Amino acid sequence: MVTKHTIKYAALGLAMLGATTGASASDADNFPSKPIQFLVAAGAGGGTDNFARVVRPMFEEAMGGARITVVNLPAASGALAHQRTATSAADGHTLDFASTTLVTSLAAGQNPVGLDQLTPVARMQSDVMALFVNPERFPDFESFVKYAEENPGKVTVGGTHTASPDHVTFLSLRDASGLDMNFIPYDSTGNATANVLGGNIDATTTSLSPLLSYIEAGQMMPILVFSDERLEDYPDVPTTVENNWDLTDGNDRAIFVHADTPAPILQRLEKAFKEVYDSEDYQSYAERVNLDYREGWMGSDEYRQRLENNYELYSRLLQND
Amino acid sequence: MLEHFLGGLAVVMQPLNLLLLISAVFIGFIGGALPGISGVILVVILLPVTYGMEPTTAFMVLTAIYGATVFSGLITAILYRAPGTPEAVMTAFDGYPMTQRGEAGKALGIGVLSSAIGGLVGTVALIIFTPMLAKMALKFSSPEYFALAVLGLTVVASLGGRLIFGLIGAALGLFIATIGIDPLTGTSRFTFGNLNLAEGVGLIPVIVGLFAVSEVMKRTLDHESHQPLKKVKVKIFDLPILRQIGMTLSRSSIIGVIIGILPGIGASTAAMVSYSETVRWSKHPEKFGKGAPEGIAAPESANNAAAMGALVPLFALGIPGSGTTAVILGAFIMHGLQPGPMFMLTSSDLIYAVFAGLFIVNFMILLFSKPFIVLFTKLLNVPYSALGPIIIMCCIVGTYSVRNSMFDVWLMMGFGVLGYLLEKINFPLVSIILGLVLGPIAESELRRTLSMSQGDFSIFLERPISATLLSIAFLLLAVTLITPLIKRARRKTAAT
Incomplete structure (x- = not known):
């Protein structure tokens, strides 16, 4: 009995020693000094959740073995996850897995946690946004524009809820093109899609990968992609940039940490995620879920710059709406 | 098609697959019976386990779990008034009074039979009609959903009890449903700046809160004497009962399938609408809520039929018809499959194996539910002073796990107190649930419709389906409101 207790206390003492040294060291060598928490700013089973859960074992490996727990905090479009990240210790042990919704909800005033409290580690996915129609109704973008010009206020475009990536994509297109169109928010991409298929609304603005099977079946067609250059698979579909509209929105999935996280730790995390991104496992996953249309990777600084620009644009668009 | 189905059946009958299917049914039973652990959560938890499986096996397992949870929610709903899943709320209204009368075995038997029949009707519809029905469901848009919700809401008038309470309850449900960020404009409503x-x-x-927690409070605080249940005999095939509920079963299964197929509204709504219609068409609407067998048959056949129906748009269009099917859609994508218009052609082997699996699952429910239920009825012999806290504990864990939110747990407790107080004045809790479930559908679909029509209300009458549904709602409302007046007038003339 005595030996058992002695061992227990000795172990406890060692553990406490380890804990105190881990907490005081701020350099990246000791990182991670305790279990890492992935907060997923979305519900279980969705795209962002799948992303976090697929990355988890790869990240574990890249960090040379770290204990990771995944917690879903979907409430308030993920604002709760952002808040918990911003109020946790700035030591890189709490990672926020979020989509573009972080910036759009911030711009809409629904998310109180801004880029002054959180900073991106990296962006790993960017699903290309596009304008989709039923090809029987509009064979191409020109016919869509012509119809919209002849019937101002009549065109209805669906997408997910207000201040979603779908919605701001619609707003930026309306702003750039000057077409008089209405947005109808639905509960999910599926509902918006069903209404385009059923001919109840005219179009939808959303990301490419969820709609691929409809495109293959010829029931839906992208007529405008939000991209710098034409996509390899859709050489006939014009881009926004061709129309002189500087809109290259995607539905991004990225990882955020507390804004005061020390630079060495941030770099260490960024390096680990880059390693994950370059791995064969990750790339085959990206291909499987059709997220390889555009380069997903964007480092911390570059992505932060992009988010700040987008925040400004989205705030203006949502205020004018 | 038949050969496809038989091919699927052969896949299901492989020993390993059959074993996995049986395990899936049991996992579903347990999850469904625990309040708060719904099909969505179970599927999400078990998703990583299926990564290593063949896609066909994986989806047979996931859909079997889904089917089994929808069934087993009724056990705790009937025995403890603690619905194991949202789909089983309506079942508690008549199931629990039967338990209180000492007829738990009868109530459970009706529930099992109705679930299996509803599930089979749903599966057959799934097998035969998937491509055809999916096309028709696309004709359903905002005006039609709004009309359907209105039809459901008008039943408040025929629920029995005091009409004013019914109206207050429905309004309360509608109010609770408005809390939160308005999905159409992004405005916060009644949130008081609280992110939760x-x-x-x-x-x-x-x-x-309203059902399980309030019941534990009532039994504990009021020292209510309870019919001792020493022996519960579950009788699934009972001819006189079957004759009594036959009509309800067929109507509710059909309603369930149709509502299930419509994208966006799921089995909970189906259970509610079929319960409402059963009350409305019954010769004795006053018996509902007090332990009417039809009150169990209607929601249970409808929710199981709807659960299967919800798979139709998923397989045929890639559009999920409910929360759990949305997660299953995610699972397909993780396996590198994309349900959609081409899916029936490219993956017909997988689809028919899944169909055959679901077909078998409904028979497994008939076969295995009895021993499983016996486990639960044994718990009835545990003194309530021990059972009550266990029920509360399950409620807390279940509620917390939905959104990992302690706030929701407090909310649940608050609704427990509210439910306890409302029951003291015989307030019909069903009306609150009616408002809460149908309210958001009615509200947002009305506003979407008006955006579609640029504010013109005539769109409701121009579209044939919505016009029909709205006229039925109007007629039925008029009949229920006017009939008592005529009766009273007649009595008056007879008296004078």
Whole structure:
């Protein structure tokens, strides 16, 4: 009995020693000094959740073995996850897995946690946004524009809820093109899609990968992609940039940490995620879920710059709406 | 098609697959019976386990779990008034009074039979009609959904009890449903700046609080004597009962399939609408809520039929018809498959194996539910002073797990107190649930419709389906409101 207790206390003492040294060291060598928490700013089973859960074992490996727990905090479009990240210790042990919704909800005033409290580690996915129609109704973008010009206020475009990536994509297109169109928010991409298929609304603005099977079946067609250059698979579909509209929105999935996280730790995390991104496992996953249309990777600084620009644009668009 | 189905059946009958299917059914039974653990959560938890499986096996397992949870929610709903899943709320209204009368075995038997029949009708519809029905469901848009919700809401008038209470309850439900960020404009409504309220009040905290927690409070605080249940004999095939509920079963299964197929509204709504219609068409509407066998048959056949129906748009269009099917859609994508218009052609082997699996699952429910239920009825012999806290504990864990939110747990407790107080004045809790579930559908679909028509209300009458549904609602409302007046007038003339 005595030996058992002695061992227990000795172990406890060692553990406490380890804990105190881990907490005081701020350099990246000791990182991670305790279990890492992935907060997923979305519900279980969705795209962002799948992303976090697929990355988890790869990240574990890249960090040379770290204990990771995944917690879903979907409430308030993920604002709760952002808040918990911003109020946790700035030591890189709490990672926020979020989509573009972080910036759009911030711009809409629904998310109180801004880029002054959180900073991106990296962006790993960017699903290309596009304008989709039923090809029987509009064979191409020109016919869509012509119809919209002849019937101002009549065109209805669906997408997910207000201040979603779908919605701001619609707003930026309306702003750039000057077409008089209405947005109808639905509960999910599926509902918006069903209404385009059923001919109840005219179009939808959303990301490419969820709609691929409809495109293959010829029931839906992208007529405008939000991209710098034409996509390899859709050489006939014009881009926004061709129309002189500087809109290259995607539905991004990225990882955020507390804004005061020390630079060495941030770099260490960024390096680990880059390693994950370059791995064969990750790339085959990206291909499987059709997220390889555009380069997903964007480092911390570059992505932060992009988010700040987008925040400004989205705030203006949502205020004018 | 038949050969496809037989091919699927052969896949299901492989020993390993059959074993996995049986395990899936049992996992579903347990998950469904625990309040708060719904099909969505179970599927999400078991998703990683299926990564290593063949896609066909994986989806047979996932859909079997889904089917089994929808069934087993009724066990705790009937025995403890703690609905194991949201789909089983309506079952508690007549199931629990039967338990209180000492007829738990009869109530459970009706539930099992109705679930299996509803499930089979749903599966057959799934097998035969998937491509055809999916096309028709696309004709359903905002005006039609609005009309359907209105039809459901008008039943408040025929629920029995005091009409004013019914109206207050429905209004309360509608109010609770408005809390949160308005999905159409992004405006916060009644959130008081609290992020926990931004997403709105979840269905689970309200249901678990109003029904399960309030019941434990009542039994504990009021020292209510309870019919001792020494022996519960579950009788599934009972001819006189079957004759009594036959009509209800067929009507509710059909309603369930149709509502299930419509994208966006699921089995909970189906259970509610079929319950409402059963009350409305019954010769004795006053018996509902007090232990009417039809009150169990209607929601149970409808929710199981709807659960299967919800798979139709998923397989045929890639559009999920309910929460759990949305997660299953995610699972397909993780396996590198994309349900959609081409799916029936490219993956017909997988689809028919899944169909055959579901077909078998409904028979497994008939076969295995009895021993499983016996386990639960044994718990009835545990003194309530021990059982009550266990029920509360399950409610807390279940509610917390939905959104990892302690706030929801407090909310659930609050609704528990509210439910306890409302029951003291014989307030019909069903009307609150009616408002809460149908309210958001009615509200947002009305506004979407008006955006579609640029504010013109005539769109409701121009579209044939919505016009029909709205006229039925109007007629039925008029009949229920006018009939008592005529009766009273007649009595008056007879008296004078």
